[in-house]
Amino acid sequence: MGKKEFEELALPHINSLYNFALKLTGNTGDAEDLVQETYLRAYKFFHKYKKDTYIKAWLFSILRNTFINIYRKKKKEPEKVDFHSVEQFIDQLAERDNPLSKDDISNDLSKAVLDSEIKSALDELPEEFRTIILLSDIEGFSYQEISDVIKCPIGTVMSRLHRGRKILYKNLAEYAKGKGYL
């Protein structure tokens, strides 16, 4: 498989990859470098790509691995499983008996929060949750595809996606409350 074939198959996904890289790194310079490094690695290992499988998922998985290997070393992001926020989650798990309720919310959340607040709430999520939400809701990946990208069982994808959405909701509801909407 040659250079021409690689470029034809892989380059059309540059915008999706860049968007994902930007959400992971948080700045355009790192995002550009990350996308470039992803393409170089993909090209070097193109012989390992299984023909007719979903190349976009393959590229995303290389991008995420590259991000974990390079950028986390720079301490821009926490370690593998985000255990910094674990204590917070333990509290949230304990809250399961006293769960969030939609009844608290009289207004439509989408009217109560700004787009920029949705963005910052998403940015604040630990990477494990953010990645899965982005892959699912922005890229439209299936659970199976997400599980291939992040190398986790489908059950983990399912539980992280659900929990991630709940945390996002909780944080957004707090923004809204802060502004007196709720």
Place this chain on the structure above:
Amino acid sequence: MFFKNDCKSVNLYISAILDGELKDKKANKIRNHIESCDRCRSELEIVKSIKPLVKNKIKIEKAPFYLKTRIIGSIEELDKEKSLIGRIFPIAWRPVYTTSVVAMLFLLVIIPLYYLSSSVSASPIIAKSVKNHMSNTITDIFDEQNPSNGTELERKFDVPGLSWQGIGSPKVTLHYLKERRVAYISFSRKGHKLSVFIFDINNLKLPEGRIIKQGDKEIFVDTFNGYNVLFWREGNTGYSMVSDLAGDEMLFFLKYGEGYVNQIQKNIEIGTFFEE
């Protein structure tokens, strides 16, 4: 048939319903529960309101126009480098080149690694724990070179009062190598499995980094083969918890299930579980 107190087991499937990821039979079961349960219904509403927000309100950024050119350029450069190496080390020389590289690699990397590995020895235990977790058997986690010829016992039992994610008395399987004091307790629920290995630790040092604190406990965390692993010690006893559950759920289990693990361990030591 789901009852109200099964909310916790339905809970994680709520997003999967929304995403159309469940098969008909399972989906119907979950839907039936949601219809009859205010709490789960409001949770479905919550994720329903979040999904479109992410989908429609998060700005999709396009790659800058020069990035594509830059990438094509770097690929071409890579090809040039490759052909340059081919010219400097023509075919006939390649085997020699490769052998010397392997020899150098061995001297520089593998030998020092061998010495290093004797001081950081928790990782083989983690690898072993994961392997055993997957195969559902226990071999000697503690020391492969000195295998035990001890009796392996297996026992399934209920632990009264132990509750895990709302499921009372999960089935516990305990494997025990008498002479080595290695025990393996496995909990399973709805396709998820969580195993706790208990073993003699002797002079084992914990690897540095990725240590988190819970209470007065220092827990080493890692992922291996897609499984999350927690690893901690108390005196000369080492514990390794392996599961496909999320790390925070494992810690949650540790926080609330630890008393029972200790209780099981005490009963192993006294021998009550294996008296017959």
